[in-house]
Amino acid sequence: MAPSPTRVVQVATGNAGRLTLRQLVTDERFELVGVSTSTADRVGVDAGTLAGLDVTTGVAAVGSLDELIALHPDVAVYCAMGDTRPVEATKDVCRLLEAGIDVVGSAPGTLQYPWGTAPDRVIEKVEAAAEAGGASLYITGVDPGFASDLLPLALASTCQRIEQIRCYELADYATYDGAEVMFDLMGFGQPIDTVPMLFLPGVLALAWGTAIRMMAAGLGIEVDEIVERWEVEPAPESYDIAAGRIEQGTIAAMKFSISGIVAGHPAVVVEHVTRTREDLRPDWAHPAAGGGAYRVEIVGEPSYTVDVVPSSEHGDHNHAAIVAACGRIVNAIPDVVAAPPGIRTTLDLPLPTGRGTYVGPRP
Numbered sequence: 001m002a003p004s005p006t007r008v009v010q011v012a013t014g015n016a017g018r019l020t021l022r023q024l025v026t027d028e029r030f031e032l033v034g035v036s037t038s039t040a041d042r043v044g045v046d047a048g049t050l051a052g053l054d055v056t057t058g059v060a061a062v063g064s065l066d067e068l069i070a071l072h073p074d075v076a077v078y079c080a081m082g083d084t085r086p087v088e089a090t091k092d093v094c095r096l097l098e099a100g101i102d103v104v105g106s107a108p109g110t111l112q113y114p115w116g117t118a119p120d121r122v123i124e125k126v127e128a129a130a131e132a133g134g135a136s137l138y139i140t141g142v143d144p145g146f147a148s149d150l151l152p153l154a155l156a157s158t159c160q161r162i163e164q165i166r167c168y169e170l171a172d173y174a175t176y177d178g179a180e181v182m183f184d185l186m187g188f189g190q191p192i193d194t195v196p197m198l199f200l201p202g203v204l205a206l207a208w209g210t211a212i213r214m215m216a217a218g219l220g221i222e223v224d225e226i227v228e229r230w231e232v233e234p235a236p237e238s239y240d241i242a243a244g245r246i247e248q249g250t251i252a253a254m255k256f257s258i259s260g261i262v263a264g265h266p267a268v269v270v271e272h273v274t275r276t277r278e279d280l281r282p283d284w285a286h287p288a289a290g291g292g293a294y295r296v297e298i299v300g301e302p303s304y305t306v307d308v309v310p311s312s313e314h315g316d317h318n319h320a321a322i323v324a325a326c327g328r329i330v331n332a333i334p335d336v337v338a339a340p341p342g343i344r345t346t347l348d349l350p351l352p353t354g355r356g357t358y359v360g361p362r363p
Protein backbone atom coordinates (compact mmCIF):
# COMPACT_ATOMS: atom_id res chain seq x y z
CA MET A 1 0.00 0.00 0.00
CA ALA A 2 1.42 3.37 -1.04
CA PRO A 3 2.06 5.84 1.79
CA SER A 4 -0.30 8.77 2.15
CA PRO A 5 0.94 11.91 0.41
CA THR A 6 2.60 14.56 2.55
CA ARG A 7 0.33 17.56 3.18
CA VAL A 8 2.21 20.64 2.03
CA VAL A 9 1.63 24.39 1.90
CA GLN A 10 3.54 26.81 -0.28
CA VAL A 11 4.69 30.24 0.92
CA ALA A 12 5.18 32.84 -1.86
CA THR A 13 4.66 32.64 -5.62
CA GLY A 14 7.63 34.53 -7.05
CA ASN A 15 10.37 33.22 -9.36
CA ALA A 16 11.18 30.25 -7.12
CA GLY A 17 7.74 29.83 -5.56
CA ARG A 18 6.01 29.33 -8.91
CA LEU A 19 8.40 26.50 -9.77
CA THR A 20 8.22 24.68 -6.44
CA LEU A 21 4.45 25.05 -6.72
CA ARG A 22 4.54 23.40 -10.14
CA GLN A 23 6.14 20.27 -8.67
CA LEU A 24 3.89 20.23 -5.62
CA VAL A 25 0.82 20.25 -7.86
CA THR A 26 2.04 17.46 -10.15
CA ASP A 27 4.11 15.20 -7.86
CA GLU A 28 1.97 12.39 -6.38
CA ARG A 29 4.12 12.26 -3.23
CA PHE A 30 2.58 15.53 -2.08
CA GLU A 31 -0.87 16.92 -1.43
CA LEU A 32 -0.96 20.70 -1.82
CA VAL A 33 -3.41 22.06 0.74
CA GLY A 34 -2.60 25.77 0.72
CA VAL A 35 -0.60 28.56 -0.89
CA SER A 36 0.02 32.15 0.20
CA THR A 37 1.07 35.21 -1.76
CA SER A 38 2.12 38.75 -0.91
CA THR A 39 0.75 40.02 -4.25
CA ALA A 40 -2.80 41.29 -3.79
CA ASP A 41 -4.08 40.41 -7.27
CA ARG A 42 -3.00 36.78 -6.84
CA VAL A 43 -5.15 36.22 -3.73
CA GLY A 44 -8.03 33.92 -4.69
CA VAL A 45 -6.26 32.59 -7.79
CA ASP A 46 -6.03 28.81 -8.13
CA ALA A 47 -2.64 27.25 -7.43
CA GLY A 48 -2.63 25.57 -10.84
CA THR A 49 -2.90 28.94 -12.54
CA LEU A 50 -0.19 30.45 -10.32
CA ALA A 51 2.09 27.54 -11.25
CA GLY A 52 1.48 28.14 -14.95
CA LEU A 53 -0.28 24.80 -15.35
CA ASP A 54 -3.46 24.03 -17.26
CA VAL A 55 -5.08 22.40 -14.24
CA THR A 56 -7.50 23.43 -11.50
CA THR A 57 -6.45 22.28 -8.05
CA GLY A 58 -9.23 23.79 -5.98
CA VAL A 59 -6.59 25.42 -3.77
CA ALA A 60 -6.90 29.20 -3.92
CA ALA A 61 -4.11 31.52 -2.79
CA VAL A 62 -4.52 33.32 0.53
CA GLY A 63 -2.85 36.49 1.72
CA SER A 64 -1.43 35.57 5.11
CA LEU A 65 0.80 33.05 6.84
CA ASP A 66 -1.81 32.63 9.58
CA GLU A 67 -4.24 31.10 7.09
CA LEU A 68 -1.66 28.51 6.07
CA ILE A 69 -0.76 27.64 9.66
CA ALA A 70 -4.45 27.09 10.40
CA LEU A 71 -4.48 24.26 7.82
CA HIS A 72 -2.10 22.20 10.03
CA PRO A 73 0.06 20.95 7.15
CA ASP A 74 2.98 18.57 7.57
CA VAL A 75 5.42 20.79 5.70
CA ALA A 76 5.74 24.36 4.45
CA VAL A 77 7.79 25.16 1.36
CA TYR A 78 9.12 28.65 2.09
CA CYS A 79 10.21 30.65 -0.96
CA ALA A 80 9.55 34.22 0.14
CA MET A 81 12.29 36.79 -0.45
CA GLY A 82 14.95 36.51 2.21
CA ASP A 83 17.88 38.45 0.76
CA THR A 84 16.34 41.87 1.43
CA ARG A 85 14.15 40.85 4.39
CA PRO A 86 16.17 38.35 6.47
CA VAL A 87 14.61 39.34 9.80
CA GLU A 88 11.05 38.93 8.53
CA ALA A 89 11.89 35.63 6.84
CA THR A 90 13.43 34.28 10.04
CA LYS A 91 10.33 35.28 12.02
CA ASP A 92 8.11 33.53 9.47
CA VAL A 93 10.15 30.35 9.70
CA CYS A 94 10.04 30.40 13.50
CA ARG A 95 6.26 30.76 13.48
CA LEU A 96 5.92 27.74 11.21
CA LEU A 97 8.30 25.63 13.30
CA GLU A 98 6.58 26.56 16.56
CA ALA A 99 3.31 25.41 14.99
CA GLY A 100 4.82 21.96 14.44
CA ILE A 101 5.30 22.43 10.69
CA ASP A 102 8.53 21.22 9.07
CA VAL A 103 10.05 23.81 6.76
CA VAL A 104 12.04 23.43 3.56
CA GLY A 105 12.89 26.43 1.44
CA SER A 106 15.24 28.90 -0.15
CA ALA A 107 15.29 31.51 2.64
CA PRO A 108 16.57 32.81 4.95
CA GLY A 109 19.90 31.83 3.41
CA THR A 110 21.96 32.12 6.58
CA LEU A 111 20.08 29.14 8.00
CA GLN A 112 21.55 26.84 5.36
CA TYR A 113 24.49 26.35 7.75
CA PRO A 114 24.31 29.16 10.31
CA TRP A 115 27.10 28.23 12.74
CA GLY A 116 29.85 30.82 12.58
CA THR A 117 27.81 33.06 10.26
CA ALA A 118 24.48 33.93 11.91
CA PRO A 119 24.44 35.47 15.42
CA ASP A 120 24.14 32.91 18.20
CA ARG A 121 20.91 34.52 19.42
CA VAL A 122 19.30 33.91 16.01
CA ILE A 123 20.40 30.28 15.92
CA GLU A 124 19.13 29.76 19.47
CA LYS A 125 15.78 31.33 18.62
CA VAL A 126 15.29 29.10 15.57
CA GLU A 127 16.41 25.97 17.42
CA ALA A 128 14.05 26.80 20.30
CA ALA A 129 11.14 27.23 17.88
CA ALA A 130 11.97 23.90 16.22
CA GLU A 131 12.21 22.12 19.56
CA ALA A 132 8.94 23.63 20.77
CA GLY A 133 7.10 22.42 17.71
CA GLY A 134 9.03 19.19 17.21
CA ALA A 135 9.79 20.35 13.66
CA SER A 136 12.84 20.49 11.41
CA LEU A 137 14.17 23.12 9.00
CA TYR A 138 16.22 22.75 5.82
CA ILE A 139 17.29 25.71 3.67
CA THR A 140 19.03 25.06 0.35
CA GLY A 141 19.27 26.07 -3.30
CA VAL A 142 21.84 26.11 -6.10
CA ASP A 143 24.57 28.48 -4.89
CA PRO A 144 24.62 28.64 -1.94
CA GLY A 145 23.30 25.11 -2.37
CA PHE A 146 24.18 21.96 -4.26
CA ALA A 147 26.82 23.65 -6.47
CA SER A 148 28.72 24.72 -3.36
CA ASP A 149 28.05 21.87 -0.96
CA LEU A 150 26.74 18.58 -2.36
CA LEU A 151 28.68 18.61 -5.65
CA PRO A 152 32.13 19.62 -4.32
CA LEU A 153 31.86 17.33 -1.31
CA ALA A 154 30.87 14.38 -3.53
CA LEU A 155 33.98 14.97 -5.63
CA ALA A 156 36.09 15.50 -2.51
CA SER A 157 35.09 12.05 -1.31
CA THR A 158 37.20 10.53 -4.12
CA CYS A 159 40.38 12.47 -3.37
CA GLN A 160 43.42 11.22 -1.48
CA ARG A 161 44.47 14.76 -0.62
CA ILE A 162 43.01 18.24 -1.18
CA GLU A 163 44.78 21.59 -1.29
CA GLN A 164 41.85 23.76 -2.37
CA ILE A 165 38.20 23.62 -3.43
CA ARG A 166 36.93 26.45 -5.62
CA CYS A 167 33.28 26.71 -6.70
CA TYR A 168 32.10 29.08 -9.43
CA GLU A 169 28.87 30.47 -10.75
CA LEU A 170 29.52 31.75 -14.28
CA ALA A 171 26.40 33.30 -15.78
CA ASP A 172 24.93 35.85 -18.13
CA TYR A 173 22.05 37.44 -16.22
CA ALA A 174 20.59 39.32 -19.20
CA THR A 175 17.52 37.09 -19.16
CA TYR A 176 17.06 37.02 -15.38
CA ASP A 177 13.97 39.11 -14.62
CA GLY A 178 14.36 39.53 -10.85
CA ALA A 179 14.59 43.33 -10.75
CA GLU A 180 14.86 43.54 -6.95
CA VAL A 181 17.85 41.20 -6.90
CA MET A 182 19.50 42.67 -10.00
CA PHE A 183 19.16 46.38 -9.22
CA ASP A 184 18.57 46.73 -5.47
CA LEU A 185 20.81 43.94 -4.19
CA MET A 186 23.52 43.45 -6.83
CA GLY A 187 23.61 47.03 -8.09
CA PHE A 188 23.40 46.47 -11.83
CA GLY A 189 22.53 49.69 -13.64
CA GLN A 190 23.87 51.79 -10.75
CA PRO A 191 26.70 54.35 -11.13
CA ILE A 192 30.04 52.59 -11.41
CA ASP A 193 31.32 54.13 -8.16
CA THR A 194 28.31 52.82 -6.21
CA VAL A 195 28.91 50.19 -3.56
CA PRO A 196 25.95 47.81 -4.07
CA MET A 197 24.20 46.29 -1.07
CA LEU A 198 25.79 42.95 -1.96
CA PHE A 199 29.28 44.44 -1.53
CA LEU A 200 28.80 46.25 1.74
CA PRO A 201 31.41 44.92 4.19
CA GLY A 202 30.35 41.55 5.56
CA VAL A 203 27.42 40.93 3.23
CA LEU A 204 29.21 38.46 0.94
CA ALA A 205 30.54 36.60 3.98
CA LEU A 206 27.03 36.51 5.41
CA ALA A 207 25.49 35.22 2.18
CA TRP A 208 28.15 32.64 1.26
CA GLY A 209 29.76 32.03 4.63
CA THR A 210 27.25 29.22 5.09
CA ALA A 211 28.60 27.41 2.03
CA ILE A 212 32.23 28.09 2.93
CA ARG A 213 31.81 26.77 6.47
CA MET A 214 29.71 23.79 5.39
CA MET A 215 32.37 22.69 2.88
CA ALA A 216 35.04 23.18 5.54
CA ALA A 217 33.04 21.11 8.03
CA GLY A 218 32.68 18.40 5.41
CA LEU A 219 36.45 18.36 5.01
CA GLY A 220 36.98 18.33 8.77
CA ILE A 221 38.72 21.70 8.91
CA GLU A 222 37.89 25.07 10.50
CA VAL A 223 37.99 28.41 8.69
CA ASP A 224 40.09 31.07 10.45
CA GLU A 225 38.58 34.00 8.55
CA ILE A 226 36.58 34.83 5.44
CA VAL A 227 37.98 37.30 2.90
CA GLU A 228 35.75 39.16 0.41
CA ARG A 229 36.87 40.61 -2.93
CA TRP A 230 34.85 42.25 -5.71
CA GLU A 231 35.25 44.10 -8.98
CA VAL A 232 32.74 45.70 -11.37
CA GLU A 233 32.75 46.63 -15.06
CA PRO A 234 30.81 49.50 -16.72
CA ALA A 235 28.47 49.14 -19.69
CA PRO A 236 30.15 50.31 -22.93
CA GLU A 237 26.75 51.54 -24.18
CA SER A 238 23.12 51.59 -23.04
CA TYR A 239 20.97 48.50 -23.52
CA ASP A 240 17.98 46.65 -22.09
CA ILE A 241 17.94 43.37 -20.19
CA ALA A 242 14.99 41.38 -18.86
CA ALA A 243 15.09 43.16 -15.48
CA GLY A 244 15.30 46.67 -16.93
CA ARG A 245 17.71 49.23 -18.40
CA ILE A 246 21.51 49.27 -18.16
CA GLU A 247 22.73 52.76 -19.03
CA GLN A 248 26.16 53.41 -20.50
CA GLY A 249 28.81 53.70 -17.80
CA THR A 250 26.76 51.97 -15.10
CA ILE A 251 27.50 48.55 -13.56
CA ALA A 252 27.06 45.86 -16.21
CA ALA A 253 29.27 43.00 -15.03
CA MET A 254 30.84 41.94 -11.76
CA LYS A 255 33.22 39.41 -10.30
CA PHE A 256 33.35 38.62 -6.60
CA SER A 257 34.86 35.95 -4.40
CA ILE A 258 34.52 34.70 -0.84
CA SER A 259 37.51 32.80 0.49
CA GLY A 260 37.68 30.64 3.58
CA ILE A 261 41.22 31.03 4.93
CA VAL A 262 42.92 28.19 6.79
CA ALA A 263 46.42 28.87 8.17
CA GLY A 264 46.82 31.75 5.69
CA HIS A 265 45.73 29.71 2.65
CA PRO A 266 42.45 30.09 0.72
CA ALA A 267 41.26 26.55 1.32
CA VAL A 268 37.63 26.92 0.21
CA VAL A 269 36.61 29.60 -2.29
CA VAL A 270 33.31 30.60 -3.92
CA GLU A 271 33.63 32.89 -6.96
CA HIS A 272 30.92 34.46 -9.12
CA VAL A 273 31.30 36.01 -12.55
CA THR A 274 28.05 37.69 -13.53
CA ARG A 275 27.59 39.51 -16.82
CA THR A 276 24.65 41.18 -18.53
CA ARG A 277 26.33 40.70 -21.92
CA GLU A 278 28.57 37.82 -22.91
CA ASP A 279 31.21 40.08 -24.48
CA LEU A 280 31.99 41.96 -21.27
CA ARG A 281 35.35 41.26 -19.61
CA PRO A 282 36.55 38.41 -21.82
CA ASP A 283 39.50 37.99 -19.44
CA TRP A 284 37.17 36.77 -16.69
CA ALA A 285 36.18 33.10 -16.55
CA HIS A 286 33.49 31.94 -18.98
CA PRO A 287 31.11 28.96 -18.74
CA ALA A 288 32.02 25.85 -20.69
CA ALA A 289 28.87 26.06 -22.83
CA GLY A 290 25.77 28.19 -23.18
CA GLY A 291 25.02 31.23 -21.07
CA GLY A 292 25.78 29.80 -17.65
CA ALA A 293 27.46 27.05 -15.69
CA TYR A 294 28.47 25.96 -12.21
CA ARG A 295 32.10 24.89 -12.00
CA VAL A 296 33.94 23.00 -9.28
CA GLU A 297 37.73 22.97 -9.27
CA ILE A 298 39.64 20.81 -6.82
CA VAL A 299 43.40 21.02 -6.50
CA GLY A 300 44.59 17.77 -5.05
CA GLU A 301 45.05 14.12 -5.97
CA PRO A 302 43.24 13.67 -8.18
CA SER A 303 42.44 17.23 -9.27
CA TYR A 304 39.13 18.07 -10.92
CA THR A 305 37.51 20.68 -13.11
CA VAL A 306 33.81 19.92 -13.50
CA ASP A 307 31.32 22.19 -15.29
CA VAL A 308 27.59 21.65 -14.76
CA VAL A 309 25.57 23.35 -17.52
CA PRO A 310 21.84 23.49 -16.68
CA SER A 311 19.19 23.65 -19.38
CA SER A 312 15.40 23.53 -19.45
CA GLU A 313 12.65 22.94 -21.99
CA HIS A 314 10.87 25.96 -20.48
CA GLY A 315 13.68 28.52 -20.55
CA ASP A 316 17.40 29.24 -20.63
CA HIS A 317 20.20 28.64 -18.14
CA ASN A 318 18.83 31.18 -15.65
CA HIS A 319 15.43 29.49 -15.62
CA ALA A 320 17.06 26.05 -15.42
CA ALA A 321 19.11 27.09 -12.38
CA ILE A 322 15.97 28.15 -10.53
CA VAL A 323 14.29 24.87 -11.49
CA ALA A 324 17.28 23.01 -10.04
CA ALA A 325 17.06 24.96 -6.78
CA CYS A 326 13.34 24.27 -6.56
CA GLY A 327 13.72 20.59 -7.35
CA ARG A 328 16.26 20.19 -4.58
CA ILE A 329 13.97 21.95 -2.10
CA VAL A 330 10.89 19.86 -2.88
CA ASN A 331 12.74 16.55 -3.20
CA ALA A 332 14.22 17.07 0.28
CA ILE A 333 10.76 17.01 1.89
CA PRO A 334 10.67 13.27 2.77
CA ASP A 335 14.11 13.38 4.42
CA VAL A 336 13.30 16.58 6.32
CA VAL A 337 10.03 15.07 7.60
CA ALA A 338 11.97 12.04 8.82
CA ALA A 339 14.72 14.15 10.44
CA PRO A 340 14.83 15.05 14.14
CA PRO A 341 13.76 18.55 15.20
CA GLY A 342 16.14 21.43 14.62
CA ILE A 343 18.17 23.06 11.85
CA ARG A 344 19.19 20.38 9.40
CA THR A 345 21.89 20.71 6.71
CA THR A 346 23.21 18.78 3.74
CA LEU A 347 25.72 17.20 6.11
CA ASP A 348 22.86 15.78 8.23
CA LEU A 349 20.47 14.44 5.62
CA PRO A 350 20.84 11.20 3.63
CA LEU A 351 22.43 11.38 0.19
CA PRO A 352 19.72 12.77 -2.12
CA THR A 353 19.09 10.52 -5.10
CA GLY A 354 16.05 11.90 -6.92
CA ARG A 355 13.83 9.17 -5.51
CA GLY A 356 10.27 9.65 -6.69
CA THR A 357 11.07 11.82 -9.71
CA TYR A 358 11.45 9.20 -12.48
CA VAL A 359 8.56 9.26 -14.95
CA GLY A 360 9.96 7.41 -17.99
CA PRO A 361 9.81 8.59 -21.60
CA ARG A 362 6.95 10.89 -22.51
CA PRO A 363 4.67 10.02 -25.43
